[in-house]
Amino acid sequence: MTARGDARTRPHISLRSWTALVGASLALYSTVGFLNAFGVFQAHYQAHLLADRSASDISWIGSVSIFLLYLGAGFAGMLVDKFGPTKLLWFGSAVILIAVFMTSLCKEYWQFVLAQGVLLGAGMSLVFCTPLGVVMRHMPHRRGLAMGLTIGGASIGGVIWPIMLQQLLVRHELSFGWSMRIVGFTLLPLLVVSCLTVVEPPAPNPTPSAVEASETSSPETGSGTALQDKEESAASKSRIMDFAVLKNRTYVVLCVGLAIALLGWFTPIFYISAYAIEKGQSPSTAFYLVSALNAASCFGRVGPGYVADTLGHFNVLAIVTLLSGVISFCWTRATSLAALIIWSLAYGFASGAVVSLQNACAGKVASHGTQGTAVGFLNACIAFSALIGTPISGIILKSSGYLALSVWSGATLCGGAVVIAAARFLQNKDLNVAF
Numbered sequence: 001m002t003a004r005g006d007a008r009t010r011p012h013i014s015l016r017s018w019t020a021l022v023g024a025s026l027a028l029y030s031t032v033g034f035l036n037a038f039g040v041f042q043a044h045y046q047a048h049l050l051a052d053r054s055a056s057d058i059s060w061i062g063s064v065s066i067f068l069l070y071l072g073a074g075f076a077g078m079l080v081d082k083f084g085p086t087k088l089l090w091f092g093s094a095v096i097l098i099a100v101f102m103t104s105l106c107k108e109y110w111q112f113v114l115a116q117g118v119l120l121g122a123g124m125s126l127v128f129c130t131p132l133g134v135v136m137r138h139m140p141h142r143r144g145l146a147m148g149l150t151i152g153g154a155s156i157g158g159v160i161w162p163i164m165l166q167q168l169l170v171r172h173e174l175s176f177g178w179s180m181r182i183v184g185f186t187l188l189p190l191l192v193v194s195c196l197t198v199v200e201p202p203a204p205n206p207t208p209s210a211v212e213a214s215e216t217s218s219p220e221t222g223s224g225t226a227l228q229d230k231e232e233s234a235a236s237k238s239r240i241m242d243f244a245v246l247k248n249r250t251y252v253v254l255c256v257g258l259a260i261a262l263l264g265w266f267t268p269i270f271y272i273s274a275y276a277i278e279k280g281q282s283p284s285t286a287f288y289l290v291s292a293l294n295a296a297s298c299f300g301r302v303g304p305g306y307v308a309d310t311l312g313h314f315n316v317l318a319i320v321t322l323l324s325g326v327i328s329f330c331w332t333r334a335t336s337l338a339a340l341i342i343w344s345l346a347y348g349f350a351s352g353a354v355v356s357l358q359n360a361c362a363g364k365v366a367s368h369g370t371q372g373t374a375v376g377f378l379n380a381c382i383a384f385s386a387l388i389g390t391p392i393s394g395i396i397l398k399s400s401g402y403l404a405l406s407v408w409s410g411a412t413l414c415g416g417a418v419v420i421a422a423a424r425f426l427q428n429k430d431l432n433v434a435f
Helices: 015-030 038-049 055-083 086-103 109-138 140-171 176-197 208-216 226-238 249-265 267-278 283-311 313-329 337-364 368-400 402-427
Strands: none
Touching (some): 038 055, 038 109, 038 140, 055 086, 055 109, 055 368, 109 176, 109 337, 109 368, 249 337, 249 368, 267 283, 267 337, 267 368, 283 313, 313 402, 337 368
């Protein structure tokens, strides 16, 4: 294992960096975290507002928003590297609020598709991707931990938003329109804080000792040198669109591996409640399994990220993706409530680490000024997996049952893990190197 260097030589993480991380976490809480609550909308629409539509028709509202969230991230990543985060965050936040308040007025299916599907997904793509590259530039030596804490906001949102909506719509029987308006007024201050705190860090200014050390460092370690940082700073200042990372073999193979893995990654999240009901659990109990899974994923996104800063981001990503696949293969062995809870916590922890480390790995092979582009294109690649993965899962479930569904989820995750490991060895074949 290569040494990471004396901690005294690492740059100090400023208050500005920590506030940017908090703002980024709130951005993920307000976007991906909110979309994790779509199961509540699915049930409510089927029972009330869109009772004349099939469950498949209704699910496309959520699928479209998730697809646009990831697809739009590719463009947002390029734009943040060129124009900075501020304008994108304000514009995206305004679109999100308009979409939420317009959804509160919807009555027809096509209106929900346009407002909650298209408009909400497009706005969230700007607010979701923009902070990721900025946070990595603030904390280049704590990239895994920073991504874990940032994306942990989505996990917290996945716990709180469903409970909030359930309380408004079911327990207090508030109208759908006013429930969505409360959601909008809740989002407003969270998004404002994100817009004010997620700002670019000062340009890196390497010390002479750091430049001298860079001359003796190995190019195979994958870590950026101080001399590269200086060159990247100049490129960042010029704000020229740079697509060099898209020609990096390691980055391309990483995108392929994650696209394969994400085909089955969403499957347990979408279908664990239905599986629990089939095994005799009450709908309310089955609903809280989703919250338990998201709660565990919060720890999975932070803990492994911290470990990955020492053991290597690609190394840990390949391991947790493989572990997620193994847990998926064991899905149908959980039949009692206790087993379902344990399985949900285990999958939540392992799968949470996958989505936090994927962005850290993308940023690791990109230059300082192109990390937004790297993260954005990665998310655009997995957008198609997010769009088609769960419909494929639905077809498999209908034709072959939950055992085949667990095999599909496990096989895609394990296959993705193998490709991610291949990307790691493309960059450095030495197993003793923390890459």
